[in-house]
Amino acid sequence: MNALYPSLQDRSVLITGGASGIGATLVENFVAQGAKVGFIDIDAGNGNALAAALATGARHEPLFVHADLTDIAALKVAIEAIRASNGLITVLLNNAANDKRHSIEETTPQTWDLGIAVNLRHQFFSAQAVAPDMRAAGGGSIINLGSVSWMLKQGSMPVYLTAKSAVQGLTRSLARDLGPSNIRVNTLVPGWVMTDKQLRLWVKPESKDEIAKGQCINQPLMPQHIASMALFLAADDSAMCTAQDFVVDGGWT
Template structure:
């Protein structure tokens, strides 16, 4: 998929959570092809992905292996990115886990685990990035949400609650830090057919049913999320903040 060129992303310091697999890997590649200096944190070993990106784009992303639910590890990875690439001016909170669960089976341990990945890490990554962005008077934050909570989906209430909270947090941070030149937006993908989704949740019946709900009759791929992300993290969207943008082939509407 061809991307437009966003000149201000050339040389920009970008940090992505979960940037080594799924949608995150496509985002890492997309920013690298814009000339950005990209760092990402991921739980699984991504050294092979880093090598492939260097071979294909001519740029190697900085990989920090770690769990985003460990706030010390997360902050250290962001600090390492800033030391290598300069202060992070684009934060993309992408890491998430949509593990299905029955509400009546949820215990406190599962609730804490799910919200740590899907909400707590987002808040503290934003907090850490904003401290540096305030000093610069400039910065773009993009928080990944999901259309699942807007659809009222059942089967993962803790996850959908976290995504609704991400939207609320995004709007509050945009209002609080707009005077500092910091923009904060959210992006809500539809059902993007990553390897994980295909392995765990996709069946011919569920795929057909979801396609029926889309205005555009083509399933979303990770690459479909790249260009909207680049736009929202570039100065091309400089007067957009506090917004939730759905990229879902027309399942939901916002506004």
């Protein structure tokens, strides 16, 4: 059973990329805490289905807003819709990303820019958009999702690895600038999480052998493990945690 965090009840929470994978588990967990959850995703089918499935019995029905996060103007409109419905946003989970495999040779200026847009750029502009809310509320928590992949020197996705390494620099920059307003900024760094997408596209028998050798705890890393850390970082229990990297990877790195 998950811990209950009273400080999350009725809090306005924004989750990007919340329609599937880790993001959907984040949405489910914050709704279960009684938070007012708004989530954004390009996948309208899964987003609407998740919101409907979680509405029954929820203290606050989750709000799904369809938007392409690589379009910053559309992102700002989506955030405004969530603010208008749920009030000042005081928790932001910058979760959206796409770890599409790609080689050095096939990378073009266009695919480079797109990779940065989907894996890094929206994190900054989401934080920029909610920072005034958090200042007005007296504080808040921004949680940027990183990845251990660049730490492990994984190949076959140079743009993704570059973007994910930059997330930790973004976290430290925002933490310094926003700290005087009691806004905490941390990086939640997952290992190889066994989402449906990973299992369908990337996790092969040899991958499982690699995981077994790398992790100190030889058990599947699940989206719930990431959500449990996210709840702590969003709640007042982590009040003096900022500018830090919280790695949840079974001891791989």
